[in-house]
Amino acid sequence: MQKRGYVRIGLSNEPPWTVIDADGQVGGAGPDLTHAVFQRMGVSELQGVLSTFGGLIPGLLAGRSDAISSGLFIQPGRCQAVAFSEPDLCDREAFLMKKDMPLALKTYRDLATDSSLQVGVPAGGTEEREALAAGVPASRLVPVPDGPSGMIMLLAGRIQVYSLPASSAQHLVDLWRGQKFSLVTVEDAPVMCAGTAFSPNAVDLRDAYDHVLAKLKADGTYDRILRAHGFDPSLARGHTREEFCRGKESL
Incomplete structure (x- = not known):
């Protein structure tokens, strides 16, 4: 080399x-x-x-x-x-949501208790494992190929929550400044x-x-x-x- x-x-x-x-x-x-x-x-x-x-x-x-x-x-x-x-x-894990969504989500367990939520997760990523372990059924997990796709899916209502590493989430929020998103650090996910x-x-x-x-x-x-x-x-x-x-x- x-x-x-x-x-x-x-x-x-x-x-x-x-x-x-x-x-x-x-x-x-x-x-x-x-x-x-x-x-x-x-x-x-x-x-x-x-x-x-x-x-x-x-x-x-x-x-x-x-x-x-x-x-x-x-x-x-x-x-x-x-x-x-x-x-x-x-990094820590984070949830991204539209600010107009009346959701008080802080943990993966919170995702499991609300059956109305479709949750975007990076395809093949750790977030899918954490969500499944907390009781979120696989039928409510939506694979997201990349960050911009996840933001578009949030805006279109195809998912209500996008779970991803906090640094990636903050980067996307900074890029989409014209839109209103909430970023929440997940409390029950390990570093x-x-x-x-x-x-x-x-x-x-x-x-x-x-x-x-x-x-x-x-x-x-x-x-x-x-x-x-x-x-x-x-x-x-x-x-x-x-x-x-x-x-x-x-x-």
């Missing part, structure tokens, strides 16, 4: 975790942090390999990318498939952390990445990158890869 001078990163466009602009330029908290780590490792160029969220791990295992840096939460099932770095991007994912055959590369990531956390580079994208850098410091790999089984 150092010899060829670039690293291929699997990405799914999910601002502010990952941002791909109209010219194909890659940014966002995940790619910017991953780029900084690999630069310290002597790899100067980052090449984005765009994928659907569900295609990220298959693409990595097929050799189409060298790593995934797209807000992939560390979960037990995924830990069996890929080699995660230590946590790098952590979730993502890590950069590597092939299970690339544990040495993962370990080298972790070593440099720890240095960036110590010298302030990590904090600067995360704050620039609206993330709280203190969240990752309270969690470990081992903790999440031992956690509840993912869907």
Whole structure:
């Protein structure tokens, strides 16, 4: 990788975790942090390999990318498939609703008790697992392919609640300033952390990445990158890869 001078990163466009602009330029908290780590490792160029969220791990295992840096939460099932770095991007869950909706929703359990609600969740995301565990039936969960689609579905009344990571929710509220949305942090959902994912055959590369990531956390580079994208850098410091790999089984 150092010899060829670039690293291929699997990405799914999910601002502010990952941002791909109209010219194909890659940014966002995940790619910017991953780029900084690999630069310290002597790899100067980052090449984005765009994928659907569900295609990220298959693409990595097929050799189409060298790593995934797209807000992939560390979960037990995924830990069996890929080699995660230590946590790098952590977030809480949130609900988005139209402000004119007379809803007092603070927990996934609240969603379960109101049978009239259709709940949008990122396709293949952690939110579906949390909602099902709280008793929301699968028939009321609506897969949402991306953030803008979720906002359109809210405005059209196809869903009444959109559940997604808080940083993603805030990014969408900022983009749709002309509309009135409420953002509520979910009270019964744990902090979730993502890590950069590597092939299970690339544990040495993962370990080298972790070593440099720890240095960036110590010298302030990590904090600067995360704050620039609206993330709280203190969240990752309270969690470990081992903790999440031992956690509840993912869907």
